[in-house]
Amino acid sequence: MAEPRKTALYDSHVALGARMVDFNGWWLPVQYAGILEEHRSVRERAGLFDVSHMGEIRVVGKDAEAYMQKLVTNDVASLQPGKVRYSPMCYPHGGTVDDILIYCIANDEFWLVVNASNKDKDFAWMNQNVADFAVQLIDESDSTAEVALQGPLSAAILEKASAADVSGLAYYEFWPRWNIAGATVLLSRTGYTGEDGFEIYCHPSEVTQIWDALLAAGAEFGLQPAGLGCRDTLRFEAAMPLYGHELSAEITPLEAGLGKFVVFEKNDFNGKQALLEQREAGQGRKLIGFAMTERGVARAGYPLLHEGKVVGFVTSGSVAPSLGENLGMALVDRNIGSVGTEIAVEIREKPVAAKIIARPFYRRRI
Amino acid sequence: MLIPNNLKYSKEHEWVRVEGNNAVVGISDYAQSQLGDIVFVELPELGATVTAGKRFSVVESVKAVSDIFSPVSGKIVAVNDGLNDAPEKINQAPYGEGWIAVIEMSDSSQLAELMDDTAYADQVAKGGH
Structure with missing residues (x-):
């Protein structure tokens, strides 16, 4: 195994313990x-x-919109410049290549934020799909750093750090050129925690000054540096999918409960036929949320039981810190029932009782 | 990192406090700090027979599931039920309120296999292994 790469903020993290x-x-x-x-x-x-490991890919050219429509399941034609949209990206068989954020810069230019672990695979897949489209694909991951400021006091901290008003930026909107701490950045009101928040994309050479300015401005608000551990528990409570858990090449967006991000009304797109068939035939599995009703913590990969039979597996499981319960998500046989159904999770060879509950587990107060 | 000198330690980061023929067992300060916030403990059953080097408890942090190995063989004569509702006691007081169980030893000569505080400190200094 090669030595892991360092983000531009590596020394800052070490200094923060x-x-x-x-x-x-x-x-x-x-x-x-x-x-x-x-x-x-x-x-x-x-x-x-610090989420600088995320991948960024620019799609530019006169066929950019048509290309994106073919590539992803959500609708891109109705996406206006300055807006962000979430979408799965599928293989023709309906399995998921990745789930991504699409930033519409202009009708002939989109900027994609993709999962770090999928970036090389995504870029290769996107190149395979260029065919006759007049587009250019540029992998900008190495020249892009990213920090995410998340939580109910994010806007106040950002305004103090930048001396600017950000109230005009709505959820899932972005400003392509915005100034903070002497740097020009892309600012979006997005995140992966279930809270209000912002994501700031910049050149790696400028990320440390932005990080330091935010920590300094945030001190009086109780801002803390936050690691990947809580990023996962936060997204888990908000029931946001994590690629490799709720989504994979073997899991379709319909199975993962992401049907509202699959727009069948648009023209052909990768996976359309397979997903239509899955929907029409009522096939496939479904994603459920569950709460442990006996003592135990469900973990990804544990078998899920209904009436004594294995009907699926846990995709994510954890204590939900904001709710004080042990919760999980699982991909199961679609016929086992819905909210309230009693199930069990097999933990160290023993069935431990649980019941199906609604997702998301946590919803912020607005 | 606290490593009291009145305890014995296993390679897997359990500690033992000998009280007559009983061994009080928990996990070390180093182990709890490596695990992070502990959210769940599966205690052994009272009266169960345990074997040195075999799993007898499980401690789970937010991110990780860790087997806890019995440092000696014997019979479980007490368990720390308080951990069911307050597993964080292992983080807060690993050598005190965070104890896991008491084992009535069947072969106290096994204690000679465990490390003293100096040897255990050396292991921790080398990265824990």
């Missing part, structure tokens, strides 16, 4: 003060994350 781990080939902080404390900080105040 972070525990660094190899995360898909990157040295990243799993925690600073502790996962539970950082989780609470994001829910109640704000947290600052």
